[in-house]
Amino acid sequence: MADRANEEHEEFLEYYDEMTIHYLYSVGELTKFFKEIRDNGKLFGTRCTKCGFGYFPPRLNCHKCYVPCEWVELSGKGEVIAGTICRFGVSNFTDKLPITIAFIKMDEMDMAIRHTILMSEDECKLENLKRGTRVKVQFKPKEQREGRITDFYFVLDK
Amino acid sequence: MPNRVAIVGISAFPFRVRHPNYTYYRMAYETTKKVLEDANLTIHDIDSAIYGIYNDFFERQFMPDIIVHDYIGMILKPGTRVTTGGATGGYAIRTAYMEVASGLSDVVLCLGVEKSNDCWDPVTKARTPELVKAISYSADCEFVRPLGSFPAASYVLPVRAHIEEFGNPSEESMARVSVKNHGNAVGNPYAQSPMKLTIEDVLKSRYISEPFKKLDCCLYSEGAAAMILASEKKAKEICKNSGKEPIWITGVGAGNDSNFGGLRQKLWSLTSNVYASRQCFKMAGITNPIKELDVAELHDAFTGQEILSYEDCGFAKHGEGYKLIDEGIVEEGGELPVNLSGGLIGCGHAVGATGIYQGTEIVRQLRGEAIRQVPDAIKGFLHSVGGPVTAYCVCIVMERS
Ligand SMILES: [Zn+2]
Numbered sequence: 259m260a261d262r263a264n265e266e267h268e269e270f271l272e273y274y275d276e277m278t279i280h281y282l283y284s285v286g287e288l289t290k291f292f293k294e295i296r297d298n299g300k301l302f303g304t305r306c307t308k309c310g311f312g313y314f315p316p317r318l319n320c321h322k323c324y325v326p327c328e329w330v331e332l333s334g335k336g337e338v339i340a341g342t343i344c345r346f347g348v349s350n351f352t353d354k355l356p357i358t359i360a361f362i363k364m365d366e367m368d369m370a371i372r373h374t375i376l377m378s379e380d381e382c383k384l385e386n387l388k389r390g391t392r393v394k395v396q397f398k399p400k401e402q403r404e405g406r407i408t409d410f411y412f413v414l415d416k
Numbered sequence: 417m418p419n420r421v422a423i424v425g426i427s428a429f430p431f432r433v434r435h436p437n438y439t440y441y442r443m444a445y446e447t448t449k450k451v452l453e454d455a456n457l458t459i460h461d462i463d464s465a466i467y468g469i470y471n472d473f474f475e476r477q478f479m480p481d482i483i484v485h486d487y488i489g490m491i492l493k494p495g496t497r498v499t500t501g502g503a504t505g506g507y508a509i510r511t512a513y514m515e516v517a518s519g520l521s522d523v524v525l526c527l528g529v530e531k532s533n534d535c536w537d538p539v540t541k542a543r544t545p546e547l548v549k550a551i552s553y554s555a556d557c558e559f560v561r562p563l564g565s566f567p568a569a570s571y572v573l574p575v576r577a578h579i580e581e582f583g584n585p586s587e588e589s590m591a592r593v594s595v596k597n598h599g600n601a602v603g604n605p606y607a608q609s610p611m612k613l614t615i616e617d618v619l620k621s622r623y624i625s626e627p628f629k630k631l632d633c634c635l636y637s638e639g640a641a642a643m644i645l646a647s648e649k650k651a652k653e654i655c656k657n658s659g660k661e662p663i664w665i666t667g668v669g670a671g672n673d674s675n676f677g678g679l680r681q682k683l684w685s686l687t688s689n690v691y692a693s694r695q696c697f698k699m700a701g702i703t704n705p706i707k708e709l710d711v712a713e714l715h716d717a718f719t720g721q722e723i724l725s726y727e728d729c730g731f732a733k734h735g736e737g738y739k740l741i742d743e744g745i746v747e748e749g750g751e752l753p754v755n756l757s758g759g760l761i762g763c764g765h766a767v768g769a770t771g772i773y774q775g776t777e778i779v780r781q782l783r784g785e786a787i788r789q790v791p792d793a794i795k796g797f798l799h800s801v802g803g804p805v806t807a808y809c810v811c812i813v814m815e816r817s
Contacts, residue, residue, distance in 0.1 A: 285558070
């Protein structure tokens, strides 16, 4: 099983570098979504005022009807469309493995969001991530919330 | 109708984990030199260039195309960079095709290059975790990237949905794709991962994103690939001089799905692939692809993705793609061999160059110069995919007269 990872090379120099840009960015029309998460521990989706399609992640305009959407408070309950258990990760996540990622459709919405399901070591199996598995939202404690998508995660709704 | 366009030159720079003795622009230069030799042209014969370079973090350089443009001697001629994730190569060919088919240029260089493995994580002292971090900036930065997304996790979800819907593909069927593509790469000097594997080797490799295991996934590469596209009149002139056969682009299709995979109503179907392949086959006048095509290169970043692509490109009914690998239809000598080059799994994934490299394999097959030659191949198919949950897709049919 020889792949070519160990081929020999002529002498070469290597240098450390990083690409860093700092931001103070505006979340624009998503302000309400993130403020409700941070301040009230509530999830909001949006619904098209014409066709009624429910968007989560929320968007303020329907891309099919080209009309505005309105905010809808969600119950925080939903179901798995498809899920996976990640045993490899992006460099700043390698200490958090395994991570369970799934498409989750909230009950009031018409599309799924890709998010994390926090599972115990016992629970962390593909058979517990089948389509239709019921999940519910869990918010981090208020003092840890920053108004970001990582302020909440999902757990199995047993 | 667009004007006829032919591919009159091809070349590649071997895909390897690292080319520490080459900058990306020197890889681009060497590849340009070889493609000019293949077409018996000089750089002065090229009217315009299209560059496929995916990720600025990989090259540690924004606008790397202008550096390549200068380095290969294209100064004061037009040049345009394409960057559409894993589909960068396919979209670069489509863009070069458009430029020639419109009559704007007669001879266009289509050049893909990527130097992925300079990325390095100081904590784990490993390259791949940092490389996938560079890629993660292609996921929606408000809703997806902060959760730790990486390509295997993104591409496994449609496969998981397919397993829920149809009960397949099994891990064994996926392992067969890995054995096929690693095996096809044996003997290919451009391939990074030529390996003779058994199904058990694949099944025993560790989970990356369940059910994908290490040997279900392609590896990232450094490398380059190029093509020269020409108008009908020019192509005939060039090929008369070079002694090579012009390979005609007879079908082109492209379509981009929702950035949010969760917006798709049938997650188990890669709908961008359905749309792009149908458009491409319609243009090429192909109604039964598995019968009419002689050879195909599909974007097999992951084994399960290749199986879903059989269905979405119309080679099999939905839910029956696994039969093509289980029954040997896509193997060398089968009815429609897929990824005889080794694909991404066997050759590696030098992202911006990948689709162009796969295109060069189809051209070799149609010229009769391939390493695993399909006897008397006339029609070939290229499928190039990228972006979040396979959002981008380009399909191209090539033919020899
Ligand atoms: Zn609407």
